[in-house]
Amino acid sequence: MTPPTADVMDATTPAPLRERPPASVYGPVAWMRANLFNGIFSSLVTLILGFLILYGLYGFIEWGVVNAVWSVPRTATGALDPTSCRLVHGLGACWAAIGDKWRFMLFGRYPYGQQWREALCLLLFIGLYWVSADRRFWRRELGLIWVATLVVIFTLMWGGVLGLSYVAQDEWGGLPITLILATFGLALAFPLSVLVALGRRSTKLPAVKMLCVVYVELIRGVPLVALLFMANVMFPLFLPEGVNIDKLLRAQIAFILFAGAYLAEVVRGGLQALPKGQAEAADALGLTYWQKTMRITLPQALRLVIPPLVNTFIGFFKDTSLVLTIGILDFLTTSKTAMADPVWQGVSTEIYIVVALVYIAFCYTMSSYSRGVERTLDGARNR
Amino acid sequence: MSQTLEAPAIALEKVNKWYGTMHVLRDVTMNVAQKERVVVCGPSGSGKSTMIRCINRLETHQEGRIIVDGTELTDDLRALDTIRREVGMVFQSFNLFPHLTILENCTLAPISVRKMPKAEAEELAMDFLRKVKIPEQAKKFPGQLSGGQQQRVAIARALCMKPKIMLFDEPTSALDPEMIKEVLDTMVSLAESGMTMVCVTHEMGFARMVADRVVFMDRGEIVESGTPARMFEDPQTDRLKLFLSQILRGH
Numbered sequence: 001m002t003p004p005t006a007d008v009m010d011a012t013t014p015a016p017l018r019e020r021p022p023a024s025v026y027g028p029v030a031w032m033r034a035n036l037f038n039g040i041f042s043s044l045v046t047l048i049l050g051f052l053i054l055y056g057l058y059g060f061i062e063w064g065v066v067n068a069v070w071s072v073p074r075t076a077t078g079a080l081d082p083t084s085c086r087l088v089h090g091l092g093a094c095w096a097a098i099g100d101k102w103r104f105m106l107f108g109r110y111p112y113g114q115q116w117r118e119a120l121c122l123l124l125f126i127g128l129y130w131v132s133a134d135r136r137f138w139r140r141e142l143g144l145i146w147v148a149t150l151v152v153i154f155t156l157m158w159g160g161v162l163g164l165s166y167v168a169q170d171e172w173g174g175l176p177i178t179l180i181l182a183t184f185g186l187a188l189a190f191p192l193s194v195l196v197a198l199g200r201r202s203t204k205l206p207a208v209k210m211l212c213v214v215y216v217e218l219i220r221g222v223p224l225v226a227l228l229f230m231a232n233v234m235f236p237l238f239l240p241e242g243v244n245i246d247k248l249l250r251a252q253i254a255f256i257l258f259a260g261a262y263l264a265e266v267v268r269g270g271l272q273a274l275p276k277g278q279a280e281a282a283d284a285l286g287l288t289y290w291q292k293t294m295r296i297t298l299p300q301a302l303r304l305v306i307p308p309l310v311n312t313f314i315g316f317f318k319d320t321s322l323v324l325t326i327g328i329l330d331f332l333t334t335s336k337t338a339m340a341d342p343v344w345q346g347v348s349t350e351i352y353i354v355v356a357l358v359y360i361a362f363c364y365t366m367s368s369y370s371r372g373v374e375r376t377l378d379g380a381r382n383r
Numbered sequence: 384m385s386q387t388l389e390a391p392a393i394a395l396e397k398v399n400k401w402y403g404t405m406h407v408l409r410d411v412t413m414n415v416a417q418k419e420r421v422v423v424c425g426p427s428g429s430g431k432s433t434m435i436r437c438i439n440r441l442e443t444h445q446e447g448r449i450i451v452d453g454t455e456l457t458d459d460l461r462a463l464d465t466i467r468r469e470v471g472m473v474f475q476s477f478n479l480f481p482h483l484t485i486l487e488n489c490t491l492a493p494i495s496v497r498k499m500p501k502a503e504a505e506e507l508a509m510d511f512l513r514k515v516k517i518p519e520q521a522k523k524f525p526g527q528l529s530g531g532q533q534q535r536v537a538i539a540r541a542l543c544m545k546p547k548i549m550l551f552d553e554p555t556s557a558l559d560p561e562m563i564k565e566v567l568d569t570m571v572s573l574a575e576s577g578m579t580m581v582c583v584t585h586e587m588g589f590a591r592m593v594a595d596r597v598v599f600m601d602r603g604e605i606v607e608s609g610t611p612a613r614m615f616e617d618p619q620t621d622r623l624k625l626f627l628s629q630i631l632r633g634h
């Protein structure tokens with residue numbers, strides 16, 4: 001913070017520490033005065049909002065911590081005795097229910113003794129995100145890592161080889177389903193959307209352009225739920241006799257097609273926003289269409305649309321919960337099923353809070369990562 | 384006119400172009416000899432940019448023939464590739480690639496189009512950056528440079544492809560007055576090196592100093608052409624007289 005003052009000082013005396021402005025213009029007090037108590041109206045708003053926030057916080061702490069039941073005793077038969085939870089119902093949270101149900105929420109009806117396999121899949125997913133987020137790994141090999149992880153994840157989920165017992169897809173459920181749908185959905189929808197966006201802007205291939213327009217408009221015109229139903233009921237009709245692709249794959253395909261159409265429009269927006277001169281300069285230098293696209297237009301267009309792109313990503317991450325309409329048990333569905341347990345009657349807020357926290361954790365990570373990327377790119381070129 | 388027996392570098396024969404129903408190039412016929420330096424001028428909207436952009440096929444013409452360096456411009460993609468390699472272009476709005484460094488801007492095309500090894504391309508780029516007098520900016524991004532510096536980078540970028548012909552479309556008209564000179568100086572030294580140049584500009588001083596020929600366009604036609612001295616001191620047509628009087632008043 002201290003500006004260099006070499007011209008007024010000789011090298012032997014250390015610089016005095018009085019360069020910091022006085023507290024009236026700098027520091028927390030000044031900040032509060034400028035932002036919270038800047039005039040009568042502002043002070044009033046600050047006080048009222050402050051009161052409401054504290055009041056809400058107080059209520060939440062009383063419910064969630066002070067009066068909360070963290071564990072319940074077991075009866076002589078070994079079953080959990082939820083009486084203490086019933087007693088505080090409405091006054092305190094029953095976190096004991098989460099302690100009992102978390103495995104069902106996370107893993108659904110996957111065989112209890114095999115749930116470590118789903119847990120391992122979750123870790124693999126998180127590792128995959130971690131590696132993909134790091135720019136040092138942005139190389140060709142990353143594609144191989146993705147394919148390898150995919151193979152390992154599906155081997156673990158299905159089993160039937162390497163001494164793992166076979167688990168039918170009907171029994172899969174919980175957070176891994178959500179992550180499978182979201183990860184592979186977006187990972188495949190994104191390249192698809194880039195191709196569609198490029199196709200829709202093509203001037204030389206009118207047939208391709210038509211196809212892209214029809215695809216985007218058709219898919220965007222249909223609710224995702226309808227598309228999922230169609231995928232569930234109609235795909236099998238188009239396939240030859242005897243070929244039966246499983247339900248999750250059908251949902252996954254519907255999902256990729258849906259997300260692809262929306263993302264394509266976002267990407268097209270970015271391409272549209274680029275000055276025409278960029279493509280012209282690339283043409284004038286003799287770059288081929290793909291060289292121009294991969295080196296000049298696409299990188300700039302994608303950088304422009306990072307915020308709406310991430311917006312769409314987050315939206316689709318949450319939309320995976322709609323697969324419950326065709327009977328696939330994602331994280332939200334298994335959590336809601338957990339609520340139905342008669343032992344924990346009346347415990348729902350607690351479960352919803354946990355579900356919300358999990359969704360927020362993923363979505364917030366996505367958005368803060370994207371902000372980081374934007375900052376790095378901004379720093380790199382100082383526009 | 385410095386017409387020689389050699390085949391012309393650029394030949395336009397009765398070129399016509401329409402935008403919708405608007406006729407923007409009317410029977411344009413023009414030859415540019417090897418190493419000739421032609422300045423194109425004319426009022427706004429007269430079709431100067433359109434004509435120069437037809438030469439490297441950023442725009443397509445609808446009638447007539449355009450032959451560049453012995454290759455006729457058609458829908459054939461191979462012909463287009465050949466021509467784009469041999470013809471460099473500098474734009475009014477620089478059009479540098481903002482996400483690449485100055486050096487990357489210059490090496491991109493030699494590496495990906497000419498398949499030049501990276502080290503060689505960088506050496507070449509530094510050579511040209513030295514010629515346009517900004518080698519010290521090589522690691523910066525275009526947004527960190529002044530307009531004049533950016534335009535000189537754009538010239539260096541085009542030269543890195545070692546083109547036989549350079550096209551300039553009003554290279555100085557987006558610049559502040561104090562930066563115009565540095566860009567014109569670069570262009571003058573390029574002209575002295577024997578490059579074939581077609582340059583749309585209203586810089587009459589530049590035209591006098593380097594042009595072999597000035598071409599005056601109005602409403603899509605070439606109205607008059609000749610040496611700079613003849614054109615500026617003894618205009619034959621009323622349209623050129625009017626144009627010159629407006630330019631002189633403007634300056």
Ligand SMILES: Nc1ncnc2c1ncn2[C@@H]1O[C@H](COP(=O)(O)OP(=O)(O)OP(=O)(O)O)[C@@H](O)[C@H]1O
Pocket residue numbers: 402407425426427428429430431432433434
């Ligand atoms: N993409 C386009 N679509 C339709 N009309 C166009 C297009 N580009 C140029 N024109 C029109 O063609 C005519 C010639 O334009 P051109 O840009 O060649 O003029 P110019 O001589 O370069 O003018 P200036 O000195 O203003 O750059 C103008 O009337 C212009 O409005």
Ligand SMILES: [Mg+2]
Pocket residue numbers: 431432433552553
């Ligand atoms: Mg123009």
